[in-house]
Amino acid sequence: MTAGAVLILDPVVTAHPGLQLLLGSLITMPILIAGLLALRFHRCHRAERAGARDAAQLMDTVLTTSHEWLWALDAQGNFTFSSPTSTDLTGYHPSELVGKHFSIVVDVEHVPEAIRSLLHAPAVEGRARGIVRCRHRDGSTVWIESSAHNRSVRVGQPPGLEGTSRRVPVETAREASTALSRTRIRAVIDGNKLLTAFQPIHNLAAGHIIGAEALTRFLSEDGPECWFNEAAAVGLSEDLEIAALETALKAAQGLPPSMYVALNVSPSTCLDPRLPGILERSGLALQRVVLELTERLEVEEYRPLISALEPLRRRGLRIAIDDAGSGFASMRHVLHIRPDIIKLDRTLITGIHDDEGRQAFGAAMAEFARRLGATLVAEGIETEAELAAVTELGMTAGQGYLLGRPTIDEHEWENWRLQTWAPSGRFN
Numbered sequence: 050m051t052a053g054a055v056l057i058l059d060p061v062v063t064a065h066p067g068l069q070l071l072l073g074s075l076i077t078m079p080i081l082i083a084g085l086l087a088l089r090f091h092r093c094h095r096a097e098r099a100g101a102r103d104a105a106q107l108m109d110t111v112l113t114t115s116h117e118w119l120w121a122l123d124a125q126g127n128f129t130f131s132s133p134t135s136t137d138l139t140g141y142h143p144s145e146l147v148g149k150h151f152s153i154v155v156d157v158e159h160v161p162e163a164i165r166s167l168l169h170a171p172a173v174e175g176r177a178r179g180i181v182r183c184r185h186r187d188g189s190t191v192w193i194e195s196s197a198h199n200r201s202v203r204v205g206q207p208p209g210l211e212g213t214s215r216r217v218p219v220e221t222a223r224e225a226s227t228a229l230s231r232t233r234i235r236a237v238i239d240g241n242k243l244l245t246a247f248q249p250i251h252n253l254a255a256g257h258i259i260g261a262e263a264l265t266r267f268l269s270e271d272g273p274e275c276w277f278n279e280a281a282a283v284g285l286s287e288d289l290e291i292a293a294l295e296t297a298l299k300a301a302q303g304l305p306p307s308m309y310v311a312l313n314v315s316p317s318t319c320l321d322p323r324l325p326g327i328l329e330r331s332g333l334a335l336q337r338v339v340l341e342l343t344e345r346l347e348v349e350e351y352r353p354l355i356s357a358l359e360p361l362r363r364r365g366l367r368i369a370i371d372d373a374g375s376g377f378a379s380m381r382h383v384l385h386i387r388p389d390i391i392k393l394d395r396t397l398i399t400g401i402h403d404d405e406g407r408q409a410f411g412a413a414m415a416e417f418a419r420r421l422g423a424t425l426v427a428e429g430i431e432t433e434a435e436l437a438a439v440t441e442l443g444m445t446a447g448q449g450y451l452l453g454r455p456t457i458d459e460h461e462w463e464n465w466r467l468q469t470w471a472p473s474g475r476f477n
Contacts, residue, residue, distance in 0.1 A: 395429020
C-alpha cells in the first residue's frame with residue numbers, strides 16, 4: 050500500500066489525473082476484495098458455529114429422548130460410550146458403564162454367534178444383528194435387539210464395536226426366552242450333562258440301609274428344581290426326566306445289589322411309552338426299582354396311569370408316593386394307586402418330637418400304611434430326637450441328613466453295604 054501511495058503521488062502521475070485515478074482504483078480494489086472476503090468468512094464461520102451448536106443440541110436431544118441405546122466398545126469389550134437410554138434399559142447410568150466390560154449387563158454365554166464373531170475379531174470389518182439377553186441392575190432379564198458393526202475401517206480410530214439396542218416386544222422376548230431355554234435343556238440332554246447323587250434309606254428297626262433315592266444334579270449353579278421347572282415351561286419335561294432316569298439307572302450299577310433304587314418321576318413320564326424299554330435295558334432287576342411319583346398336582350384320570358404301571362408292577366417294580374401329607378393331591382395318589390412305599394414329607398418330620406399334632410398324624414399314617422401293606426418312610430430326619438420319635442411312632446424306614454447326605458462318591462455307595470445305624474446315634 051505504501052508503494053502504491055508513493056506511485057500515485059509521483060509528480061509524473063499527478064500531472065495526469067486520469068492515470069492517477071486508474072492507479073488508485075487498481076491499488077484499492079484488492080483491499081476492498083480482501084475486506085469483503087474477510088467479512089464473508091467471518092459470517093460463514095459464525096453460521097457454521099451456530100449450525101454445529103444446533104447439531105450438537107439436536108444430537109443431545111436425540112440421545113436423551115430416543116428409545117434406542119447407543120453404545121461403543123473398545124477391542125477388549127469395555128464400554129467407551131453409552132447413551133442415557135442405558136439407565137432405562139439396564140438400570141445403569143452411562144457413567145457406571147464406561148470403562149466396564151459389557152458382561153456387566155450382557156449374558157455373554159448366550160450372545161448370538163453373528164455378534165460374537167465381531168467381538169472376537171474387532172479389527173475385521175463386519176456387521177451383525179440379533180436378540181441378546183441382558184441383566185437389569187435389579188436382577189431381572191431384559192431382551193434387546195442389537196445392531197452392531199466394527200469401526201476398524203474408519204481412519205484414525207482404534208478397533209472396536211459400536212451399535213444400537215432397543216427393548217423387544219413382549220411376544221418377541223417370550224419367543225427368544227423359550228428358544229434359549231429349549232437350547233439349554235437340549236444341550237444338557239444331548240450332552241449327557243447330568244449327574245446322580247444317592248441318599249441312603251435306612252430300615253429303622255434293623256438299622257441297615259435298604260435302598261437309596263436317586264437325586265439329579267446338574268453341571269451348573271442352577272438347582273435341579275430350576276431346571277425341571279424350566280423344562281416343563283417349554284415342553285421338555287418328559288425328555289429331561291427320561292434323561293435323568295437313564296443317568297440314575299446307569300449310576301445305580303454302583304450300588305450294593307441288596308439295595309433298591311428310588312427314581313423320581315412324574316405321572317406324565319410314567320405314561321411315556323419309552324419308560325418300559327429304558328427299565329428293561331438298564332440291567333437292573335425290576336425288584337430293585339422303585340418309581341417315586343413326585344407330582345403334587347392332581348391327576349385328572351388315574352385309570353391310564355394305573356394301566357401303564359400294572360404290567361411293570363406284576364414283574365416286581367414298586368411304586369412310592371413322595372411328599373405324602375403335604376397336600377390333598379399326594380393323598381389322592383395314595384388312595385388311587387395303592388403304593389408299596391409312602392414317603393412322609395419332611396415338613397411333617399421337622400420338630401415331630403416336640404409337636405403333638407405331628408405325632409398324632411405320624412401315628413395315624415403309620416397305622417394307615419400298615420393296613421395298606423406299605424412301607425412308611427420318614428423324610429428329612431436331621432436330629433436324634435426326630436429319629437427317636439419316628440421310630441417310636443412305628444415308621445418303617447427313614448431318610449435324612451442325620452442318616453446320610455446325598456453323595457456322588459461311588460466309594461461311599463460301596464461302604465453302605467456294611468453300614469448300620471445303632472441306637473446310640475452312631476454308625477457301625
